[in-house]
Amino acid sequence: MKAEERAGEPRRTNLSSAVTAGTGVERGVWAAPGRVNLIGEHTDYCDGFVLPFALPQRTVVTAERLGRPEWSVTSTLTGETVTFDLSEPVTGWAAYVAAVVWALRDAGHDVPGARLHVDSDVPGGAGLSSSAALECAVLSALADLGGLDIPLAHRPKLAQRAENEYVGVPCGIMDQSASTLCREGHALFLDCRTMATEHVPLDLAGQGLAILVIDSRAPHQLADGEYAARRAACERAAALLGLPALRDAALADLSRLDDPLLVRRARHVVTENARVLETIALLREGRLREIGPLMTASHASMRDDFEITVPEVDEAVETALAAGAYGARMTGGGFGGCVLALVEAEKLDAVAEAVHTAFATRGFRPRPPSPPSRPRRPPPILKGRAPS
DSSP states (O other), X not given: OOEEOOTTSOOEETTHHHHHTTOOOSXXXXXXXXXXXXXXXXXXXXXXXXXXXXXXXXXXXXEEEOSSSOEEEEETTTOOEEEEOSSSOOOGGGHHHHHHHHHHHHTTOOOOOEEEEEEEOSOTTSSSOHHHHHHHHHHHHHHHHTTOOOOGGGHHHHHHHIXXXXXXXXXXXXXXXXXXXXXXXXXXXXXXXXXXXXXXXXXXXXXXEEEEEEEOOOOOOSTTSHXXXXXXXXXXXXXXXXXXXXXXXXXXXXXXXXXXXXXXXXXXHHHHHHHHHHHHHHHHTTOGGGGHHHHHHHHHHHHHTSOOOOHHHXXXXXXXXXXXXXXXXXXXXXXXXXXXEEEEGGGHHHHHHHHHHHHHHHTOOOOOOOOOBOOBOOOOOOEEEOOO
């Protein structure tokens, strides 16, 4: 089956007629991308603003429908096969697959049993949303296998609920939205309260720019309590201020908080939301180089107020800036992961080499920087066959 494109929409496939009829498809291949967040960290669960774009790296799920309520998933990366029926909790990497099945069933959908095979080149533990890519690819596969009527705009919430309630990671809605909704050549401006979206042009190559993605190799773990602690602090600060969420706070409001830690956490969210809006204004005017200082200010806020950076990512940011980057920041939930650096395309190799040298001096060992990133569209279903 060939994919069809509609201007202004994510690509879809002509499997939609079979899915709409409620019959589903027998088998197929589905994919969803990882993402980087240009700016807007830890704002999504505060009803704030984010600006991610999709990466070319993706998670691919090959699936076929079974005639019984059982799911079997095999990972190319681990070589493991896990079979479950939700009668008992599923743990480890397969929990993200089981979580999607659980969320769909809990929402009232008749989820077909399936045999799934997962492969991915989205680096795990790097803050590039490998978990969301897995969830969204599995969700699309199960929806089409079962002929489930789930509009594209509703899928991020289902995937988020799977991760929040089954896996136990209190993430916001950004990652799943990016993996589902991003468009090639654009960043996704998402209002996490209203779920309104705008595809903001991000033509890096057209201005001779590139974004270097540097994997620090510092372990990136969100389920160990630190992420949850940051979210709880933000919710506590909003409650003390009498606000629905920190999205509604102004800097002047923070003087009413007595706890210095809550002041720092809230200040990051308030200023980060402002930085997202400033970045979008610059992108709309095509002033890409001028977003660099906002990226760097975002990193400083994550380091000093939100306290979620580690020495490896701080070193990568400082070295990239010294080597000529317009701006640099950690991306992702924090405590490790990747750094983005906005650079002249012709200086990309020099900046990458400077980071390698600095890491060697400090005894850090990063993965090689990724090739220059440009916004990609989430891949469509690659092929599929309707039941005969």
